[in-house]
Amino acid sequence: MRLKNAVAKIELYGWRAIKLCLMLGLIELPQFALSLPKLLLKYVNGPIVYILTWMIFIGGYVAVTFILFTYLQRRHPERKIIWRPKGKEINTIIIGFIVLMSAKMIIGSFMTQQTANDAAIEKLFKISVNTSFVMFFMTAIAAPVVEELVFRGFLMDYFFTDQPIFAILLSGLIFGSIHSSTNFISWLMYVVMGIILAATYNKEKNLAANISLHFLNNLLPSIVFLLSSLHQMLK
Template identity: 35%
Template structure:
C-alpha cells in the first residue's frame, strides 16, 4: 500500500505464496463439503444431509477465525474510520459493479463450473448457500483477496497490487482454460479490480466488504428473475 516500505527475499515470497494458497483453500473447504450429490453417495445421502451442514458450519467458524487473525497481522496500516468520503467511494464502487454486471451478464453462458457447483450446494442446503453468498463470501473473500493479498504482495506498487488482486479473483471464479466463459471471467476480474480500488482508497476492509455484499445481494435477487443466471 501507499508509503509502506517492504523488503522481500525469495524464501519469504515463497512462504507468503504458500500461506496465501493455504488460506484460500481453507476458505473454500467449508462449502465444498456440500458439493456431493445423491448419485455419488447413494444410500448414505440422507445421513450426509444431516451431518454435512453441521460440519460445514464448524469448519467455517474455524476457517474464519484463522483468516481474520492472519489479516489483523498482515495489514500494514491503521484502519481508517468511515467518513463521507468513504461512503462516496462505496457508492461509486457499487455503481461500477452494477454497470459491470449489466454490461456482461447478457453475454455470459447460461452456466459454468462455478455456477453448477453452487447449484449443487443449493440442492443440499439452500439456507447455508444464501448465508454464505450474502454474508460469508463478501467478508472472507475480501479479507483474503484484498486485505491479505494487497498487504503481502506488491505493497509498494498499488497499481500492480490492484490489478493482480482482480486477476487472481477472476481466475479462482473462472479458471483460465480453452472452455472458459471469458465474459464471466472478465466480469469477475473487473469486479475484483473495483473492490481492490475501494480498499486502497478507503484503507478500510469494511468498505469493500460492503460493496461486495451489495453486489451479491443484488445478484441473488436478479438470479431469481434472469433465466437462472446467478452471480457469486
C-alpha cells in the same frame, strides 16, 4: 551482495506465494459440507444429516474467518475490519457499487449466456431446500467476508506493497481466475470486478467497506437464485 538480496527476495515472495495458495485452499474447505447430504443419506436418515451439514458448513466458515481475521489483525492492527460506517465510507460503497453494476452490465452485454460460475451456483441451489439455504449463506454472507480477507486483506498487503497498481491488477487477476469461466468475456467480468474491489480497498484501506460492497454485489443474485430454486422445488 546484489545476488544475495535477489535470492532473499525470491525466497520471501516464494514463501508468500505458498501462503496465498494455502489460504486459497482454506476458503474452499467449508464447501465440502455441500457434498455431505448425498454421502450421509446412504447411511443415516432424518434431520441429523442436515444439522451436521449446517454445523460443519457454518463452523468451517467461522473457523476460516477467525484464522484470517486474527492473522490480519496481528499484521495490520491499524486496518479496519469491524467499523462504524461514516459518510465518506458509505459514499465509497455506493460509488463502488454503481461502478460494479455498470461494469457488469457493459461486459454482460457481450455475453450470450450465463457465466459458468453462476450456472454452477444456480445448479447447487437446486439440489434441495436445505442446500438452497446453505448456498444462500455461502454466496451472500460467507464468500464476501473470506474472499475480501484473502484477496484484499492478505494479497494486497503482501505483494507489491509499494506498487499499488500491480497489487490491484494481481488481486483482480487471481480473483477472476478462481471463479469458473468457460470463455474470455466471463473471465474478464470477474477480473474487472476484482480490480474494482481492489481499487476500493487501495483507496480506503478498509476491509469492512470492501466486505459491504462485495455483500451488496452478491446479495441480489443470491436472493434470485434462492427464490427461484424454492419455487421450483416447493410448487
